Amino acid sequence: MQLLVVTFAFAVILVIATAVAMARRLHARAPDPVPAPTAAPATPDTPPVAELPALIPDFVGRADDLAALLRLVHAGHRAIAVTGAHGLGKSALTVRLAHELRPLYPDGRLYADLGAGRGDVLARLLGALGTPEEERTGEAGALAARFRSRTAGRRILLVLDAATDAPQVRPLLLEGDGCLTLITSRNALTGLPEATPFPLAPLTESDALGLCPPTGPYPAHDVGALDLVNVCGRLPLAIRMAAAAGGHPAKVADRIAAERARLDSLHIADVAARAAFEAAYAALANADRHLLRTLGAYPGARPTARIAAAAAGWEQQDAHEGLERLMAAQLVQPAEAPGAYRLHDLIHRFAAERLEHDMGPAGCRAALERLLAADPADPTAVPRLVRAGVREGLHGAAYRLAATADSRLRDEAGQLPRIAMWSAVLDAARRAGEHDWAAHALRSLGDAYRREGRYDQAVDHLRMSIAVQQRAGARADQIETRRLLGDALHRAGRYDEALREFRTALDGCRALRGPTGEADILRGLGALHLDRRRPDEAIACLEAAVPLTGCPDIRRILGSAYVQTGNLTAAERCLRSALAAYRHLGRAVGEGWTLRELGHLEERRWAFGPGADHHRAALAAFDRIGYGTGVAAAAEAIGDNLLAQGDEAGADAEYRRAAAVHGGLGDHVREAEVRRKLSM
The missing domain is CATH 3.40.50.300 (P-loop containing nucleotide triphosphate hydrolases)
Structure with missing residues (x-):
């Protein structure tokens, strides 16, 4: 009890001292110039x-x-x-x-x-x-x-x-x-x-003649070579493919001219390039034509041999050899990623047209179905492939790919492709009356919107998912959905609603006697109680979660809760344990937040010097990885610390740094809040 009284008295004195110091500044205050946002400095040991x-x-x-x-x-x-x-x-x-x-x-x-x-x-x-x-x-x-x-x-x-x-x-x-x-x-x-x-204009004739392998550049007086490059419109892509088709330039030029006339009569765009494509396609062996056109069913831009094998229905080694032959014909190019190939956009469209023309709707559908079962590793291709499957009525295969790939897409930097993918699955599920798919799609959409920071949409989709799960009697599925809903409501500042969802999820988890997910629910509840200024309730939840998981986030939040109660010894134990775990895992963001919390703990002990040292260490950790939000928070904490010690000039420098970073991140509300702390 005595510790609580002393800690509370310290907090009051610190707040009053800081407020008085800031109040003295407000007299004769001049507008502060807004500095331009500065980039996080590049770390010397990180290559550009x-x-x-x-x-x-x-x-x-x-x-x-x-x-x-x-x-x-x-x-x-x-x-x-x-x-x-x-x-x-x-x-x-x-x-x-x-x-x-x-x-x-x-x-x-x-x-x-x-x-x-x-x-x-x-x-x-x-x-x-x-x-x-x-x-x-x-x-x-x-x-x-x-x-x-x-x-x-x-x-x-x-x-x-x-x-x-x-x-x-x-x-x-x-x-x-x-x-x-x-x-x-x-x-x-x-x-x-x-x-x-x-x-950009087409190549000059002399430059275009330099693209006529394999026997080397043709001299300018070679009429056949001149005809070839001109009938290809002096387009590099078309010339390469026409030359790779083989034969004397004059004969290749005649074939392309005939094809060009046919395409021109049909008013088809990109006549020169497409005529060269047709000539190159006709020069391929039957197996290589099949491989190229089935690649038209793949919506990604970087197929691998595994994907090509799935599209063509071949063994992977055969597909690899076929891709090498297509590369020799200038129809595919090696991509930057190991084992991947690149199709020019025009060639991809040409391949898709040939697939439809040569194999018909059934062939297109079969190639797409094989691709859906292949589970491409490219995260940019999966959402488009799922949507293509939905359009073709391959709902089951599209749903299975979405469900399999979702764990990878969750970790992608942006969630828009994931949102597009699950929106297509949701539409298909509703039309097919597949309630389980619909519930899964709604939950995944809610999670994607939550990760995007679009909390109102997240809440709407997660609640719709729960409604479908309740009608289906899917009690276990509701637990995770309610946890996600509780988190979205918490982030949206709707604390009472979040509390109800977390508690319902926890009750459901314990009723099913399954520890899976309980630690995450308890962590969410603990963080919520902390924001509600209920540290004792937060501690109860977080202490119960610690034995269930080795996640250092829980120990960090628990340390913050102990700081709020004034139990600084327990707080320091939890925070230092979390700090060691973050450093072992190489998680600089968690390390920075923990150091900042240790700084606040030292300030509660009146140890402003060690507190400032921890804040500076936090700033260094955030700065090392360019985490702007953390840099701004740590700089502001240093400013508060220096202001409480009477160093107004030092505090102003840190506040300016924090405000500039907030502005650079587009958070102008926080920028304005920090600027209000500045002196003249």
């Missing part, structure tokens, strides 16, 4: 991110274009859009330029394929820059602000390949004076004045 694709080995020509682009860069243009038709070599030229510019951008070279079905590009780019998972989810505006904050003040090059339109590109543009964004698009991007347009 280098994501540029490999150079194309047979890149030829474009010397004038490269020189013109380099002049734009050196003139200070910070965004350049290389635009033009399919198959012109926009990506190859831009990647070549990016490689030449590498020495100018030592802090990182990023690459994003906007045409590869990656719905959460910002989240992926933040991850590539080392942003912790906690800051890679949320609304698009907040993610864009974090991306700008992470890249500000650094020299970074970003390649945005296959952009569709200006709204897709604008949130991704780098804004720092030392940064450069290179964009490729088949569209003119007229709504993007921030980017300098660079329309």
Whole structure:
């Protein structure tokens, strides 16, 4: 009891002392200039991110274009859009330029394929820059602000390949004076004045002749070679494929010209490229044609031999050998990931058309069904594959793939592809009357919205899932759903509702005599009680959870609860145990929060020096991984500590740092709250 009285008296004195110190500042206060957000400093032992694709080995020509682009860069243009038709070599030229510019951008070279079905590009780019998972989810505006904050003040090059339109590109543009964004698009991007347009023309005849392997470049006087490159529209992609088809250039040119006339009469777009595709396809063996067209059923951009085998219904070794033959024919290219291949968007569309034309609806459906059973490892392909399965009426196979892959998709930086996937499954489940599928889809959607920070939508979907589970009598499934619902309500600030859901989940878990999930429910309850300022109830829940799991989060929250009650000895024991576990696991975010809590504990003991040391250690841990939210919280804690010691100048420096980071993260409410603590 005496300890509680002393601790309470200390807390009151500390609050009064801080309030008085801050009140003295408010007289004659002048507006404080808002500093620009600063990026988290790069750690010296972490190499800069280098994501540029490999150079194309047979890149030829474009010397004038490269020189013109380099002049734009050196003139200070910070965004350049290389635009033009399919198959012109926009990506190859831009990647070549990016490689030449590498020495100018030592802090990182990023690459994003906007045409590869990656719905959460910002989240992926933040991850590539080392942003912790906690800051890679949320609304698009907040993610864009974090991306700008992470890249500000650094020299970074970003390649945005296959952009569709200006709204897709604008949130991704780098804004720092030392940064450069290179964009490729088949569209003119007229709504993007921030980017300098660079329309790309077809190759010159002399450059185009350099793309006629395997017998080497044909001389300019070779009429057959000239006919070949011109009938291909002097498009690099078409020329490579036509040359790889074999035969004398004049004969290949005649075949392509005939096919081009047929396509032109049908008013089919991309005539030159498509005519070359048809010629290359006709030159393939029957087995390789089958492999190429079945790849058209795969919605991902980077198939592997395992995926190709599933699409074609072959053994994996046969598929690998077939892919190598397609690569020799210039129909696929090696991808950056080991064992993966890349299909140009036009070739993928051509393959899908040939699949439908040559094999009919039954063949398309069979290839898709095999792919659904293959469970691709590519997280960007799974949601699109599930949606394709739903469209084709393969509801059972689509649901099984979604359920199998969901544990992987849960850990992805962004949740939008997962939301799209489960929305398709939910629609199919409702039409088919599959209540179990519907309940699962609703729960997964609720969890995805919760991870995105969209708590109202999370609550709605989780409650709908519970309603379906109740009608089906699925008591065990309700437990996890109610835990997720309790967490979403807690995060939304709806504490009373959250308490009811957690308690109902806990009662259900214990009634079924299954310890699985009980620790997570108790942890959620403990954290909720802590926010409700009920530390004794929090301690009871968390102490019960400790024997059920080795998770250090529970010990950290338990330590915070003991701090609130004034039992600083027990608090320190829990916090130091959690700190050791976090360091052993390499979890810097947990380490930082625990150090910050240890700092508050020392302040409760009037030990402001050790308290400031812990806060600075927390700041260093957060700074090491670029976790902006933690950096801001630790800086503010240091400011509070210094202010209580009478160091107003030192406190102001830390408050400014915290406010700048909050602003860079797009959290302007917290930014304003911290700025109110500033002196003149």
